[in-house]
Structures are given as structure tokens and as C-alpha cells.
Amino acid sequence: MHAVTYDAYGGGPAALKHVEVGVPSPKAKEVLLKVEAITINPIDWKIQTGLLRPLFLPRTFPHIPCTDVAGQVVEIGAQVKDFKVGDKVLAKLSHQYGGGLAEYAVASESLTASRPSEVSAAEAAGLPIAGLTARDALTQIAGLKLDETGPPKNVLVTAASGGVGHYAVQLAKLGNHHVTATCGARNIHFVQDLGADEVLDYRTPEGASLTSPSGRKYHAVINCTTGIPWSTFDPNLSPKAVVVDLTPNATSLFTAAFKKLTFSHKQLVPFFVDVKREGLEYLLHLLKDGKLKSVIDSSFPLIKAQDAWAKSIDGHATGKIIVEP
Ligand SMILES: NC(=O)c1ccc[n+]([C@@H]2O[C@H](COP(=O)([O-])OP(=O)(O)OC[C@H]3O[C@@H](n4cnc5c(N)ncnc54)[C@H](OP(=O)(O)O)[C@@H]3O)[C@@H](O)[C@H]2O)c1
Numbered sequence: 001m002h003a004v005t006y007d008a009y010g011g012g013p014a015a016l017k018h019v020e021v022g023v024p025s026p027k028a029k030e031v032l033l034k035v036e037a038i039t040i041n042p043i044d045w046k047i048q049t050g051l052l053r054p055l056f057l058p059r060t061f062p063h064i065p066c067t068d069v070a071g072q073v074v075e076i077g078a079q080v081k082d083f084k085v086g087d088k089v090l091a092k093l094s095h096q097y098g099g100g101l102a103e104y105a106v107a108s109e110s111l112t113a114s115r116p117s118e119v120s121a122a123e124a125a126g127l128p129i130a131g132l133t134a135r136d137a138l139t140q141i142a143g144l145k146l147d148e149t150g151p152p153k154n155v156l157v158t159a160a161s162g163g164v165g166h167y168a169v170q171l172a173k174l175g176n177h178h179v180t181a182t183c184g185a186r187n188i189h190f191v192q193d194l195g196a197d198e199v200l201d202y203r204t205p206e207g208a209s210l211t212s213p214s215g216r217k218y219h220a221v222i223n224c225t226t227g228i229p230w231s232t233f234d235p236n237l238s239p240k241a242v243v244v245d246l247t248p249n250a251t252s253l254f255t256a257a258f259k260k261l262t263f264s265h266k267q268l269v270p271f272f273v274d275v276k277r278e279g280l281e282y283l284l285h286l287l288k289d290g291k292l293k294s295v296i297d298s299s300f301p302l303i304k305a306q307d308a309w310a311k312s313i314d315g316h317a318t319g320k321i322i323v324e325p
Contacts, residue, residue, distance in 0.1 A: 002325065003102035004305045005062040009050035012313060013306035019062070024099065024106045028079040031107055033071035033091060036121035038100045038323045040066060040312040041129045041163065047095065059096040066100030066323075067093040068128040069107070070121035080109050088115040090284060092128040092275040101305055103325045113280035116288040123287055126163065126294035126320035131283045133273040134168035134222065137244040138175075141269050142220035146175040154216040154238065156180045159224035160196060161187035161318050164246065167283075168222045169194040170292050180212045182225075187318055190295075210236050220244070230255050230268060243268045295319030 001023050006015045026032045044065045047057050058065075073087040083089060091107035099105045115124050138144045144153055155172045159165045160181035172179045173195035181196035184203065191199045198214060200207035202225075210232055212218070217238040226247045233243050245252050248270035256268040286292035297317040300308040302325040312321050 001103040002302060003064050004302065005064050005101075006048055007062045009048065009053065011048070012045070013310040015048070016306050016309060017062075018303065018305075021064075021102075023104045026075055026077040026080075026106045028077040029109045030077045031073045031080055031083050031089070031091075031109060031112055032075035033069060033089065033105050033107060034074045035069050035071040035100070035103060035105050035325050037070045037125035038066050038325075039068045039125045039128075039130070039163075040308050040321045040323065041068065042312060042315075043095070043129065044098075045309055045313050047098075052095070057095055058098060063098055064100065064102050065098045067095060067098060068125055068130075069093065069100045069105050070115060070124040071105070074104070077109070082109060083112060083114070088117065088121075089113060090115050090124040090127065090280050092280065101302070101323065103302070110277055111275065111280075113277050113284055115284060119284055119287045122296055122299060122322045122324065123294040124284060125322060126296070127167075127283045127287070128275050128280060129273060130163035130320060131167045131292075131294075132275050132279040133164050133246060133271075134171055135279065135283065136273055137222050137246065137271050138168060138171055138220070141244045141271050142222070142242045144172065144175055144177060144220060146171050148174075148176045150175065152176050152178060153219040154178045154180070154212070156182075156210060156212075156218040156221040156236070157196070157224065158182045158202070158210075158221070158228065160191045160194070160199070162224055163317065163320050165222070165224040166191075166194055166295055166319050167292070168224070169196050172222075174286075174291060178216060180216065180218070182207055182210065184316075190318060194295075208232075212236065217241070222246070233268075234266065237266050240265045241267070245270045297321050299324055301325075 161183035
């Protein structure tokens with residue numbers, strides 16, 4: 001099969017190689033997918049840089065990157081109970097072994113979900129990491145309800161035009177929360193159309209200050225950007241606010257620990273998503289019911305995977321970047 005690999009840390013898009021390798025075989029509790037769509041998440045190219053080398057990621061070289069794939073089941077392991085050949089599915093592969101950027105991939109049954117016929121492979125592929133980071137940051141960390149059963153809160157979503165941000169805006173609005181969002185000028189209408197109540201251009205002084213135009217103080221911040229210091233968030237927060245940090249670094253980890261140790265009412269919480277099948281099913285149903293949409297920034301054939309990789313590294317996608325074998 002055609003697959004895209006890299007052999008060492010570093011090198012960016014130029015280090016991706018197109019190779020012919022054997023189709024992988026599913027183990028007892030795995031399914032083999034004919035891959036129809038893959039998304040690239042920032043974590044995929046950050047692993048290539050060696051960022052997670054201390055955690056032994058990736059586990060081996062050559063490595064086929066990417067984890068979020070939609071496709072059709074073509075073979076099942078001996079103990080697979082929930083899927084059969086021909087099923088359309090969405091799966092999250094492991095960061096250790098990757099395997100997504102290829103014509104076929106093996107996925108654990110436990111991280112595979114049935115894909116309703118109304119949901120395209122590309123729309124589904126955008127969901128696992130980006131969509132569940134948005135949902136779980138809003139619910140598990142910020143404590144928000146997304147079904148209108150809780151009190152409406154003031155939520156700030158930074159980089160609302162990106163993969164995580166565009167899901168976070170929509171999910172927060174499902175819970176009837178008031179959403180302030182930041183993005184670049186070219187995406188203001190796009191983010192308004194996602195449902196944001198007020199939108200700030202991050203390159204203006206007002207946007208850089210994160211101040212709500214309607215004077216609201218934020219109960220929760222889903223921070224999808226990097227480099228915003230605590231001193232910028234602080235004056236915009238309600239007394240018991242939670243700022244969810246999706247891209248922790250040494251400074252933000254120190255600030256988070258300090259806030260916790262000093263029993264600060266305003267908390268900075270580093271967060272790393274843990275994708276489960278339940279979450280995939282939850283988001284797939286929202287897509288099927290038309291309550292959530294995956295916005296596709298761009299689609300690339302597998303042979304152009306380097307261009308998709310470069311586009312993600314560039315950091316200016318509007319929604320999700322998709323690769324299609
Ligand atoms: N912790 C976790 O589990 C987890 C999971 C997923 C993602 N993440 C991290 O979360 C971050 C966002 O991921 P993503 O997939 O959403 O990224 P992405 O899709 O690459 O984000 C791109 C978008 O961000 C916008 N943007 C960039 N800087 C901005 C700023 N300062 N203010 C407002 N908008 C800005 C860009 O707008 P312009 O083009 O106008 O500049 C672009 O539309 C990444 O660092 C990623 O590694 C963490």
C-alpha cells in the first residue's frame with residue numbers, strides 16, 4: 001500500500017517520504033480500515049519535531065504519522081464484536097504507533113465508532129482530537145453543560161477559526177453559553193456564523209486585550225493559542241474562572257502550579273485530551289443531527305501529504321486540514 005513515513009526527528013514536510021509497504025494485519029481486537037480521510041493535527045508534526053521524544057514518541061522509525069482516520073472496515077480481528085466488514089467508521093489511532101497517513105490502517109476496536117451514512121469521511125475525520133479537546137475542555141475542565149441544562153456562562157474561545165476553536169464555539173453555543181471569540185480579520189464572519197456572540201480580531205489592540213465588547217467577565221476560557229500571558233487573561237476573568245491551556249509550556253505550567261498551590265480562585269489548567277469511543281459517538285451524532293459541523297479548510301490527495309503537513313505547520317487553517325488516499 002501507499003503510505004507516508006518519516007525516518008528521524010526533524011525535517012518538516014521535506015522529510016516525509018512516499019513508500020510502498022505491506023498492508024497491516026489486525027490483531028485480535030483490531031479492525032483493518034481502508035482509509036477514506038485523515039486529518040492532520042498540530043500534535044502530528046510536533047511529534048516529528050521531537051517534542052515528545054522524552055515520552056518515546058514515536059515508538060519506532062520509520063513512522064507513519066497521524067491518528068484521526070475515517071474509512072471502511074475491510075477485515076476484523078478474531079475477537080472483534082462490534083464491527084463487521086463493510087462498516088463505515090471513524091477511529092483514533094495511537095500516537096505511539098500512528099499509522100494514519102496511508103491507504104490502510106489498523107485501529108483498536110475500543111477506539112473505533114460507527115459512522116452514520118449522513119456523515120462524510122472528511123467531516124468525521126476532523127473530529128477525534130480537535131472535537132474532543134473542545135468538548136472535554138468545556139465540560140470536564142470548565143464544568144460547562146452543553147445541553148442547556150446548566151446556567152449560561154461567559155466563554156472565551158481564542159483562535160476560534162482553528163481546528164479546536166471552531167468546534168469549541170459551536171459546542172459552547174449548544175449549551176446556550178455566551179461566546180466571545182478571537183480570530184484574524186478574514187475569519188470574523190466565519191466565526192460569527194459558527195454562533196459566536198462577539199468576535200475580536202486578535203491583531204487589534206482590543207483583540208490583544210481579550211476584553212469582551214459587552215463588558216462580560218469570562219467564566220471559562222478555552223485557550224487554543226500560545227503566548228498569551230496570565231496578566232492578559234486575569235483582568236477579563238470572573239472571580240472563579242477557569243482558563244484551559246491546550247498548549248502548556250514551562251511558563252504556563254509554573255503559573256498553573258502556583259495558582260493551585262496558592263488556592264487562587266482563578267485557575268489555569270493544562271489539559272491533554274484522552275479520546276474515548278463514547279466521545280467519538282457523541283460528536284458523530286451531533287454531526288448527523290446537524291447540530292455540529294466540521295469545516296474543511298482544505299483537502300489534499302495522499303500524494304500531496306507534504307503540502308497538507310506544511311499547511312498545518314503554517315498555523316493558518318480555517319477549520320480542519322484533510323488528506324484523502
Ligand atoms: N492539549 C490537547 O489535548 C490538544 C489537542 C488539540 C490541539 N491542541 C493544541 O491546541 C492548539 C490549537 O490547535 P488547532 O488544531 O486548533 O490549531 P490550528 O487549526 O492550526 O489553528 C489555526 C488557527 O489559529 C488562528 N490563530 C493563530 N494564532 C492566533 C491568535 N493569537 N489569536 C487568534 N487566532 C489565532 C489562525 O488564524 P489566522 O490564520 O488568522 O492567523 C488559524 O485560523 C495547538 O497548539 C495544538 O497543539 C492541544
